[in-house]
Structures are given as structure tokens and as C-alpha cells.
Amino acid sequence: MSTRVLVVEDERSLAKVVASYLQRDGHEADCVFDGLAAVASARRRPPDVIVLDLGLPGLDGIEVCRQVRTFSDCYVIMLTARADEVDKLVGLGVGADDYLTKPFSPRELVARVRAMLRRPRGPGAAEPEPPRVFGDLRVDPQGREVRVAGATVELTRTEFDLLAALTARPRMAFTRRQLIDAVWGADWVGDEHLVDVHIGHLRRKLGDDPAAPRYIRTVRGIGYRMGEG
Known part of the structure; x- marks a missing residue:
């Protein structure tokens, strides 16, 4: 179609x-x-x-x-x-x-x-995957649902895809380019600080203070990673 x-x-x-x-x-x-x-x-x-x-x-x-x-x-x-x-x-x-x-x-x-x-637009045919939990944050990759302290958080597709990439490998420090490749695609060309904008929106929606982050941490000189689960 x-x-x-x-x-x-x-x-x-x-x-x-x-x-x-x-x-x-x-x-x-x-x-x-x-x-x-x-x-x-x-x-x-x-x-x-x-x-x-x-x-x-x-x-x-x-x-x-x-x-x-x-x-x-x-x-x-x-x-x-x-x-x-x-x-x-x-x-x-x-x-x-x-x-x-x-x-x-x-x-x-x-x-x-x-x-x-x-990019995937909803739950795929992959193996069922349990929700990913980071303190009060719960990310359901199959249902594309995010909750904080039990309350649903409304994200755009891009915001969800970015959070899904980070939570899939929580111990990894991602560069902006790696996140762009994962979310926007390897052939995307433009200002890589686009990632910072979306991370800012994610933090605001998750109630995550960048000065004392619970979920998304800045790795100085590299990029971002998830906090300890």
C-alpha cells in the first residue's frame, strides 16, 4: 500500500x-x-x-x-x-x-x-519481551507504552524510539550518532544536536531532572545512557 x-x-x-x-x-x-x-x-x-x-x-x-x-x-x-x-x-x-x-x-x-x-510503527512479530524497569520508570517495548510511578506518559513515536534504544542497552553510553542511526536511520544527515532536543523533551515528560537524573544520564564527552535499573 x-x-x-x-x-x-x-x-x-x-x-x-x-x-x-x-x-x-x-x-x-x-x-x-x-x-x-x-x-x-x-x-x-x-x-x-x-x-x-x-x-x-x-x-x-x-x-x-x-x-x-x-x-x-x-x-x-x-x-x-x-x-x-x-x-x-x-x-x-x-x-x-x-x-x-x-x-x-x-x-x-x-x-x-x-x-x-x-521505522516500526507498533508491536512487531519479534519474540515477546518483558517490560524494562528503571526504578519508577516502566518501558513496554511490545505495547509501546511508558509509565512513571504507574501513570502513563504520552510520548511521540520518535521520543519512544529514542527511549527504547537507550533502555535496550542500559549499560551502554550512546553517542549522538549511534542514537541517530538507531532511531532516524544510518542515512540521516543533519545537525546531530537534534538528539539533545528530544532528550530534553523526554526528560521533561518523565519528570527527570538533568541536574540529578534518575533515568537518562549525560555521559560527558560522549552522549547518553540509562541510569542504573
Whole structure:
């Protein structure tokens, strides 16, 4: 079955170029040109991936992402023409999985979409695996469920995949590149500090103080690892 990608970009010529590249790669691609239309389209025909421009008329990309996250866990790639980190961090903070800064190569965008869609989207056919427990934190890789002190923690797909990679090998100190390879794919190219952004969101959702971490520890000069179970 073909996958559906919703391209949300007010620059119509760019939206159509991106859609044509996605279609040539075998995806169904639809274009909308403002934020309200994006939310309506995502509700009407749920996409697998949304390519979402930050600077939209009406609802901006951040608000679109926030609203879409109330009813969909599709992958979101944020596009921004602004180079400052604040916009990137804010965009990812509402549940975007990745970002690209304009100008970008449509081929690179297609590669990012392809890599995302290769990631598992739910419990697979692998051997059943017991939940992984780290103090009050319980990670169920089969059910893709996370609990802290018995309360369910809502994570995006990317946040869960990152936590699953860390908890699968809790004694290992992962570099950013190793986590990118595990979660985004070995062919992902971009700013590796994307990992730090998602780790920050994970810590906040888990109630994990980075100054005195219970779960995710920073390994200075290397990256991250899970705390002792």
C-alpha cells in the first residue's frame, strides 16, 4: 500500500515540487497551503507523514503541529526558513520528529521521509519481551507504552524510539550518532544536536531532572545512557 504524505507549504511552487518528488518515490502526496486546511485535511484523511512549514498564514506550523498531535501520531517534518535555534526547538517541542532548514534539497526530504517510514510503527512479530524497569520508570517495548510511578506518559513515536534504544542497552553510553542511526536511520544527515532536543523533551515528560537524573544520564564527552535499573 502507498503511504500518504501531506505537504503543508504556502509557497505553492515549492509545495508542488516537493509533492512531485514524493510521488516519484511511490508516495501519495497531497498539498495544502494554510494551517486551517492542514488540520482539516489531516482529520479527513489521516496521513503517514506531514511535511509542515513553520511560517504559514492563519495557523502557523507550531499550532498546526500542536492540534494534529491531539488526534494523530503521524510523523512530522518541520520546514523553517529561520536559522535561529529557537524556532527549531519550539517546533520540536510540540511533537515534530525532524526538521529541515530552507533552502533544502527535495531529494534529502524524500530520503528523510523514506527513513521515517522504515521505522516500526507498533508491536512487531519479534519474540515477546518483558517490560524494562528503571526504578519508577516502566518501558513496554511490545505495547509501546511508558509509565512513571504507574501513570502513563504520552510520548511521540520518535521520543519512544529514542527511549527504547537507550533502555535496550542500559549499560551502554550512546553517542549522538549511534542514537541517530538507531532511531532516524544510518542515512540521516543533519545537525546531530537534534538528539539533545528530544532528550530534553523526554526528560521533561518523565519528570527527570538533568541536574540529578534518575533515568537518562549525560555521559560527558560522549552522549547518553540509562541510569542504573
